[in-house]
Amino acid sequence: MIKCYRFFLCSFLTLLTIHVSAKSYHLVIEEKTINLSGQPAKAITINQKVPGPELRFKEGEEVVINVTNRLKENTSLHWHGLITPYQMDGVPGISFDGIKPDETFTYRFTLKQSGTYWYHSHSGLQEQSGVYGPLIIEPKKKAPFDFDRDYIVLLSDWTDEDPKQVYKNLKSDGNYYKSKNSTRGSYQPDLSDVTGYTFLMNGLSPAGNWQALFRKGETVRLRLINAAASTYFDFRIPGLTMTVVQKDGQNIVPVQVEQIHIANAETFDVIVEPKPGAYTLFAEAVNRSGHALGTLTSRKGLTAEIPDMDPIQTNKMTAMKELGKKHITAIAQSANNQTQRRVLHYFDIRSLDSTASEGELQELTINLTGNMDSYTWSFNGVTYDMAEPVEFDFGKRVRVKLVNLTMMAHPIHLHGMWQKLQNGHERDGHAPRMHTVNVPPMGERVVEIDADNPGRWAFHCHLLYHARSGMFREVHVREKGNE
Secondary structure: OHHHHHHHHHHHHHHHHHHHHEEEEEEEEEEEEEEOOOOEEEEEEEOOEOOOOOEEEEOOOEEEEEEEEOOOOOEOOEEEOOOOOHHHOOOEOOOEOOEOOOOEEEEEEEOOOOEEEEEEOOOOOHHHHOOEEEEEEEOOOOOOOOOOEEEEEEEEEEOOOOHHHHHHHHHHOOOHHHHHOOHHHOOOOOOOOOOOOEEEEOOEOOOOOEEEEOOOOOOEEEEEEEOOOOOOEEEEOOOOOEEEEEEOOEEEEEEEEOEEEEOOOOEEEEEEOOOOOEEEEEEEEOOOOOEEEEEEEOOOOOOOOOOOOOOOOOHHHHHHHHOOOOOOOEEEEOOOOOOEEEEOOHHHOOEOOOOOOOOOEEEEEEEEEEEOOOOEEEEOOEOHHHOOOEEEEOOOEEEEEEEEOOOOOEEEEEOOOOEEEOOOHHHHOOOOEEOEEEEOOOOEEEEEEEOOOOEEEEEEEOOHHHHHOOOEEEEEEEOOOOO
């Protein structure tokens, strides 16, 4: 009897420990009228917010996230950059069927990493309507850098227009928005194909002026996330040097810069050491059609001067910088042509830890292709609906050459596995791990992928309307005997 009692007690305590160790959230996706641009408009919110709530975990924790759908259409959430079992990845038609109206889906997985990430809908165009939010994972061990304050700086683009109508307009004429908004040089066929946005920082427009407080002598960590649907940002803090310590949640050798070019879906963590006063957090859209901003300040309500936007950088110039063969200092020229800034370059990014791996090599080339007249974007000239899955053999290293044959940059995102950028640092085993790799116009990148996570995965451009129009693939990672 005593042995039986002890057995059931131990079993109960084990179950209790498992339950307590799991960090859980309940998220509700529903439609709501909000005002982000000065006018009321329909949004799709998470727990009645845009962006959705911050999700914060610890490395190694079991995660339980219950997502309830109160829309009249299916929905989903994808955990951008997280290495999960493919069934928990949140991509309808690939990893699961999606979440039907009035149903709840439970995501459950164990965290294998730490860093700054984010989450968003992978259903239709819901991401543009507000279904996104930040996701932070604290490391098991102390970070290799010190800070006193920790702030998320989530950038996004908002339109009062129904995203379905935006897409319809683009399909009717790929230059629809550029022709309509041709002031201030915004007719730039190779910079952004949607204009008329209100740019947000943590859900606030420039008029809302999001603020982050600090005390004298404190070091501040800023977690930069580009959650925009269509917009690249150039981010700077006039008067402060930023020390970049992470890219896509992964520790890198610290790099001091004054400006960061942030592609859609990328994240960068920076450390700053402000003196008492106020500093403007300035994120200008790459087509210079507007900006998001906030204030880093030692006193609530204190603000700093808002800088003029820089002139538009042509893609010819950008491509030349990106394709340079030497480790060079990229320079951004300001609007008054008097100030030079040190800009983060992909060549600068070196993993702090070794990322070297061995194994048989599989190689392929993927061309990034498109037709602006029909607003069709594709891989190797084939859209997603007409394409066969890309096959990776489990256990192999896959070297992918991404060749951009278009005049637009494309942020290429792989689900479920890391892309190790071959930027020169692979020679000593420190190629940086990235979940999103920006491929410059008429340029190329080479990445190496350890095919170590079996299942079905999405691989696509993270410009939302490009993915929707066909620049998307399914990747199969097959284990032997499970073809």
